[in-house]
Amino acid sequence: MDTATRFSRLIGPLRRAVLRTRRADKDLPDLPEAQIELLRLLAGSGRLTPREAAARLRVAPSTVSNLVRTMSAAGLVERTPSSTDLRTVHLSASAAALGMLDRYDHISTTALRRALGSLSPRSREAIERALPALDELLVALEAEGKGE
Template sequence: MDTATEFGRLLGPLRRAVLRTRRAEGLPDLPEAQIELLRALAETGTATPRQVAARLRVAPSTVSNLVRTMTAAGLVERTPSAADLRTVHLAASPRALDMLDRYDRTSTAALRRALDGLAPAKREALERALPVLAELLTTLEAQTPEG
């Protein structure tokens, strides 16, 4: 068994299984890129498009396109900078923050039910793997050039 191949094959189906729990609860089906942008704004409170692009490791044009769509949908609020009128600050709208909270609660409940169905030893093995998965993410991020 090749760990990298098997792990890679599991990532997509695991992500889709979690996404299905959101749909089952009637939550809006936002693209993952929009959810990542909202999470970044929820964590920082406010940020410029360039700061968001750097944080998400994507091109500024990608953030501009996402912000245009998400502003129209009422998910992102744009505020001109008081210091420099060419700069805007982005923030997740209250509606978006509520939606993120509902996504997280729904996903967490589904994952908790699935974890509870595992044998205790398997659940413990997964718990021990969490720091390794976090380190794997950090390593992958360091290897991947910014978009």
């Protein structure tokens, strides 16, 4: 089996294993990954219009509209009307959402640290050395997704 096939088969199970660690905190809601991606985008970018968010997430504007409707009702996303164009709103992550993301990250990072600590030193070093290459791989995949 080639590297791409092996890696492709590992990505999903690894992601789901990390997501399962969040269930350790019973006070955290089990948000769909699409909502978490939107929150991460808003947390890192500040205020965005729904169209800007859709473009950055590479999803349809209607997808962002549906996410925002659900997340606004849950108090996770705040919608602020534009001061210059009443047809436009700006989205931002609420303080509650930012706190939730911090807790998600803390739980996931703690679980990953424990799991990495259970590996042999050689395996930990191999993963650490692979991180820059994984960053490059992400950039290459994103460029491919843009049709570049």
